């Protein structure tokens with residue numbers, strides 16, 4: 133298994149290009165199942181999770197074409213995928229693929245809506261919490277699907293097609309909103325989704341569905357109204373910039389007290405993150421190509437954070453901010469309200485000298501003058517990247533193990549950081 137070696141303590145300076153959002157790309161790819169015509173997606177990131185989704189869709193019968201090199205991403209080829217689900221050859225999503233990536237469950241809504249049936253493995257728990265899919269299933273049941281759980285699989289059937297319904301989610305869920313939104317596009321009549329997730333990735337999916345012929349109102353609000361169509365058609369769509377990658381590299385600039393321009397960002401999507409960084413003492417300014425994040429010579433201070441559904445502070449940035457707050461003056465309280473087990477990075481950060489106490493869903497972080505390098509590992513994507521960030525600031529050498537977590541969600545991470553002066557390399561095993 134590859135590892136990442138970092139020699140910390142160098143302020144980052146330079147430019148980093150932001151890629152397309154993984155969490156937007158995954159549901160967009162699943163949306164290809166809704167039509168027999170080609171769906172062309174540009175600005176796709178090169179990530180293991182994208183390959184896993186491509187494998188899953190491939191075994192449902194989706195045919196892939198790959199093309200293009202988009203400006204702003206280092207000219208790497210293969211940014212445009214054309215997905216054609218001319219014929220669905222299988223409605224089963226097997227355990228072996230679903231267990232590798234929970235987002236696989238996003239094929240459920242489109243398959244039932246188009247084929248009248250689907251058999252999708254239950255994803256099971258994961259490193260950040262139990263993560264049930266009950267809201268996805270309840271929503272589909274309200275659209276008229278018969279749902280049965282048998283031998284680790286979700287069996288969903290709607291032989292006469294789905295019917296529009298008024299669905300009130302008791303809790304905001306990104307994945308459940310996406311699954312029901314896709315299914316509702318081919319349901320008979322009108323569906324209203326109340327308490328829908330408003331994350332930019334959900335809006336990106338909705339806009340692509342509209343381009344495919346869907347009628348959706350309320351995009352970006354908590355109530356989505358969908359009028360079902362008999363069929364959707366092909367479309368072309370560009371994936372939104374990754375707001376979590378943007379935030380992560382902003383922290384890389386801040387934690388090293390550096391000065392970095394992030395190119396190709398969607399600033400409107402990072403308001404909560406930007407506001408928190410400014411409170412901490414980081415300077416952010418708009419440039420012609422994106423934003424400049426500067427902490428060089430600044431006195432940074434601790435602030436309190438609470439994760440919330442969008443537009444609140446994102447849970448996917450919590451671990452990275454904890455690494456930063458471990459290096460700022462004073463104390464900070466971080467409260468995690470989305471996932472029950474998302475402090476797995478705490479003991480590893482502590483091994484690097486961070487002072488963090490966890491009390492239930494909250495963690496008190498007391499800043500220290502210096503972190504120190506250590507061998508570390510983490511159990512999920514954002515926790516792993518928080519250790520890389522801590523390593524960039526720490527004195528001495530940090531080895532981050534289990535790099536495969538990083539490869540799921542950060543493209544050429546070490547290349548992008550090294551281009552700004554970080555001493556970072558991948559050690560191949």
Ligand code: EPZ
Nearest residue numbers: 155235263264265266267268305306307308448470471513
């Ligand atoms: C998406 O996960 C993201 N993944 C996650 O990013 C992100 O952390 C999360 O949204 C929250 O923003 C993708 O988009 C692929 P949820 P998702 O359903 O859709 C509970 C990353 O690092 N819930 O919004 O699975 C759930 O347990 C990943 O890139 C139910 O109770 O998250 C959680 O407490 C990690 N029942 C809360 O809702 C359900 O049926 C929010 O989860 C569904 C969810």
